[in-house]
Amino acid sequence: MSDIIIKAIDLTKIYKIHRFLKTEKVLALDRLNLEVKKGNIYGFLGPNGAGKTTTIKLILGLTPQTAGEVFVLGKDPRDVATKGKIGYLPEIAYYEKYLRIDEILSYYAGLYKMDSKFAKERIDYVLETVGLSLFRKRFLHEYSKGMLQRVGLAQALLNDPDLLILDEPTSGLDPIAQIEIRDIIKDLAEEGKTIFLSSHFLSEVELICTHVGILKNAKLIKWGPMGDLLKINKFFEIHIEANKEFENEITGYDVSKIRVEDKLIVSTEQAEFKDKVLSIAIKTKARILAVYPRQDSLETLFKKLMKGNEDVHTN
Numbered sequence: 001m002s003d004i005i006i007k008a009i010d011l012t013k014i015y016k017i018h019r020f021l022k023t024e025k026v027l028a029l030d031r032l033n034l035e036v037k038k039g040n041i042y043g044f045l046g047p048n049g050a051g052k053t054t055t056i057k058l059i060l061g062l063t064p065q066t067a068g069e070v071f072v073l074g075k076d077p078r079d080v081a082t083k084g085k086i087g088y089l090p091e092i093a094y095y096e097k098y099l100r101i102d103e104i105l106s107y108y109a110g111l112y113k114m115d116s117k118f119a120k121e122r123i124d125y126v127l128e129t130v131g132l133s134l135f136r137k138r139f140l141h142e143y144s145k146g147m148l149q150r151v152g153l154a155q156a157l158l159n160d161p162d163l164l165i166l167d168e169p170t171s172g173l174d175p176i177a178q179i180e181i182r183d184i185i186k187d188l189a190e191e192g193k194t195i196f197l198s199s200h201f202l203s204e205v206e207l208i209c210t211h212v213g214i215l216k217n218a219k220l221i222k223w224g225p226m227g228d229l230l231k232i233n234k235f236f237e238i239h240i241e242a243n244k245e246f247e248n249e250i251t252g253y254d255v256s257k258i259r260v261e262d263k264l265i266v267s268t269e270q271a272e273f274k275d276k277v278l279s280i281a282i283k284t285k286a287r288i289l290a291v292y293p294r295q296d297s298l299e300t301l302f303k304k305l306m307k308g309n310e311d312v313h314t315n
């Protein structure tokens with residue numbers, strides 16, 4: 001089997017909204033090309049309305065594409081056998097509130113045609129994994145928002161899927177639960193599962209994702225391995241206990257300066273300017289407090305992309 005788990009080729013979605021005699025068109029996804037490989041944790045980012053959930057629905061075969069193609073595990077996502085290998089956590093999950101979690105999961109186990117002994121073991125396992133074992137006897141209408149989010153995850157994990165698609169998996173969770181879910185996601189990837197998730201938590205995505213795709217106005221504008229994206233903007237930060245002579249000498253160099261009390265923080269992207277700043281500090285007897293190699297966080301990169309200060313990926 002090829003190690004390409006999701007492949008999208010010029011995948012496009014236009015929603016048509018019918019209002020009285022008029023039809024309005026919404027371009028929700030514009031020629032998406034994407035490859036997600038086995039074992040990747042792919043973070044899909046973008047502002048509200050950028051097209052993340054639409055992409056997920058297309059990958060799951062829940063909505064037809066207007067143009068282009070999508071393959072999941074090498075097949076059309078509507079293929080029944082393929083669906084059995086996917087676990088899906090929807091953005092907003094609706095469950096029958098007057099049922100207990102065991103009843104909900106048993107119902108899904110039936111849909112997956114699991115035999116009853118295996119289903120029981122698997123339900124125990126997923127409830128333990130998502131931390132709901134203690135709440136088995138409560139009805140879902142007695143659950144909190146974060147507990148309901150965990151129900152969704154338990155259901156997504158039930159069939160031991162090769163591919164997990166999670167639409168905002170940690171939204172509504174408390175900080176400890178967020179960490180627990182992150183750990184579960186990382187463990188699953190280590191087992192060789194593939195995870196495709198959308199999220200608005202950029203620091204979380206930076207922590208767990210191996211690859212990122214960033215959508216803006218229905219278009220994928222940046223993508224690649226996390227390390228490569230964050231390497232794009234590397235710079236040096238030099239902390240100096242500055243004196244007047246140092247400040248005078250440094251003026252005119254292509255460096256940025258911020259004063260924090262009696263400390264001057266000088267930043268430059270270029271190694272030769274860093275060396276120059278250090279030699280000026282030595283010459284003017286300004287004390288060098290620290291030199292840090294830095295790189296943009298995912299949050300900084302995201303903000304730049306949304307403001308349009310960054311070039312669009314073209315390869």
Ligand SMILES: Nc1ncnc2c1ncn2[C@@H]1O[C@H](COP(=O)(O)OP(=O)(O)OP(=O)(O)O)[C@@H](O)[C@H]1O
Pocket residue numbers: 015016017026027028046047048049050051052053054055091
């Ligand atoms: N069923 C629908 N009918 C018409 N338009 C839709 C439908 N679903 C989504 N859209 C539109 O498609 C665009 C993309 O929506 P989508 O739900 O994919 O965004 P998103 O990136 O998931 O946003 P969020 O971060 O808010 O979840 C939006 O303009 C939205 O209004």
Ligand SMILES: [Mg+2]
Pocket residue numbers: 052053054091167
């Ligand atoms: Mg969404």
